Amino acid sequence: MKKSKLLDICSVLDKKEWKTFLNSLAVNATNQEQKLIILAKHLAKLSEQSFPAHRSTPERIWEALFSPVSFSYKDMSYLVSDLTKRLEIFIGQQEQAQQELTSELFILEGLVKRRLDKSYQFRLAKTKKLLQQMERESAQKWNYELWLAKIESEHFTAQNNRTTNPELQRQKNILDRYYLCANLELYCGILNEDRVLNHKTPLPDSPFTVQPEVPELGESPLIKIYQMLIDLLGRDEPNEALLDNYQAALFATASGIRKPELIDLYYYAINYCLYAINRGYRIYADRLLDLYQKGLDSKDLLLAGELSPWIYKNIVKLSLGLKRFTWAEKFILEFTDELPVQFREDALHFNLSDLYYHRQEYDKALELLSRVEFSDVFYKHGAKVMLLKIFIERNESEAYHSLLTSYKILLIREKKLTKNKIKPYQKFVNYVAKLTKIQTYDKERLRKLSTSLKQDIQGGVSDRSWLLNQIEKKIMQ
Secondary structure (H helix, E strand, O other), X not given: OOOOHHHHHHXXXXXXXXXXXXXXXXXXXXXXXXXXXXXXXXXXXXXXXXXXXXXXXXXXXHHHHHOOOOOOHHHHHHHHHHHHHHHHHHHHHHHHHOOHHHHHHHHHHHHHHOOOHHHHHXXXXXXXXHHHHOXXXXXXXXXXXXXXXXXXXHHHHXXXXXXXXXXXXXXXXXXXXXXXXXXXXXXXXXXXXXXXXXXXXXXXXXXXXXOOOXXXXXXXXXXXXHHHHHHHHOOOOOOXXXXXXXXXXXXXXXXXXXXXXXXXXXXXXXXXXHHXXXXXXXXXXXXXXXXXXXXXXXXXXXXXXXXXXXXXXXXXXXXXXXXXXXXXXXXXXXXXXXXXXXXXXXXXHHHHHHHHHHOOOHHHHHHHHOOOOOOOHHHHHHHHXXXXXHHHHOOOHHHHHHHHHHHHHHHHHOOOOOHHHHHHHHHHHHHHHHHHHOOOOOHHHHHHHXXXXXXXXXXXXXXXXXXXXXXXXHHHO
């Protein structure tokens, strides 16, 4: 049951949600549903321990809960299926409960259809107040405003007033704003994906090729940020001045941008810096760490109180590459608990192992690396690369050659990553194989290899700096 849908759902519920779910499950429960409640309570306790493997198999769970009754695969499957469905419904209900504004808009629609004018006027005032409380700019807010304008237009029409409907122009203005913002979100996503995945497909026209008809659209801080972002992502070569302008605008308006959208805007800047670094512009490494620090200090990079494992891993890798070991250790120990619970143990062990490797404490690095269970596919490849580097630096040629051969096969068979994500690891393997074959006296071949590596900017090379450093060491011998 280690990789089941049920455990996936259970692992993301917090204590408050578990309490709410268990209470709802217990209400009017029949005798037949008592096993379901027992199973749910047991899984709630196991979730606090991140579901230890030896206690999370169907057989062990059954034995712990329903012994001495013999294990029944069929009965256990029914319980798991039923509980999974109920948890999925519960998650949907939790989301729905948080959408008070959506509920109010549906109520208003119903009141207009039934011509309940007094109730409509009362709920309208409440709905507008809720909208005003949504201070953060977003396409979602404008979508709500458009929905409300349509309802008000329907209410006006229902009164049989033979005058101009004032809501029609308002609908048009809101629609222009919503359409432009939503289109900008999508277009920036396409630009970012094209850069990250190195696509060569033709891009659609910019949303700004059609000028908005409503003048005040250009005054929106969010739309201005998207304008800067399109200019930034549309350039082939990194541009520090444009990045400065974008970051300044982002930081200045962050408090007024909805959190999921704000994180996306941070990700665009992060990916931009990573793109520049992979192309050999090392100056962007310091800029990127400063960007991460800003997002951590302001908590802008935390969504629902959690830090993305991808962001966490990149912060550690970047700080180690910049040799800020004390900073990296402090970050690992402080922010591991901010990760989703299912990633914490592997993240702690792998990244502390990486820290010890950079400090050349290889035995400690290997000991911690042995504890990683590879909950993230990137940890698996990161571990292989780290082991190759350790074997080379310790001159353990037999272990190195054995791992190099097996890792080449693993990369060929890798199905969980796209080709562009596998390519940097494959390039690392190819370069390290060439490096180890060249003798120290063959300085010319070593210099050619260094030049080739520096010019290899298409798609990136894993651990490029380490490779260049190893080549330079051989040249100097």
